[in-house]
């Protein structure tokens with residue numbers, strides 16, 4: 001990358017952090033969940049479709065509530081885990097708050113039983129959705 005661009009990218013990134021950009025917290029939350037939570041429950045993933053990213057993220061926020069209810073019964077650091085799940089859900093919500101999600105929600109299904117996956121896949125899916133969403137916003 002050209003040095004000038006790299007600097008302006010860094011500036012943007014830092015400015016974003018100072019203004020409460022949810023992305024760094026979101027990524028920290030995702031890392032925490034991926035490393036520290038194990039769960040046997042199966043998750044319904046939303047397919048990664050360009051027209052459905054916001055809706056898929058909204059579905060993931062709902063699924064995170066399920067994680068709180070169904071995955072923490074053997075948790076050692078219960079409060080810390082609840083905190084990180086809530087933080088991740090809040091950060092996700094902030095990334096889509098400004099969007100017009102109603103238009104795309106109607107045509108997207110939250111639960112697709114054919115796509116039941118493990119907890120790790122669910123977390124990976126959130127990561128991919130977040131990246132796809134950020135890329136889409138940068139390009140529009």
Ligand SMILES: *[C@@H]1O[C@H](CO)[C@@H](O)[C@H](O)[C@H]1NC(C)=O
Pocket residue numbers: 028031032033035036077080
């Ligand atoms: C996992 O939990 C431990 C103990 O709370 C913490 O020190 C560590 O940073 C966590 N992992 C991630 C990736 O956040």
Ligand SMILES: *[C@@H]1O[C@H](CO)[C@@H](O)[C@H](O)[C@H]1NC(C)=O
Pocket residue numbers: 100103
């Ligand atoms: C939100 O959706 C409505 C209805 O489809 C549309 O008229 C409006 O322009 C959209 N707003 C934005 C910011 O995209």
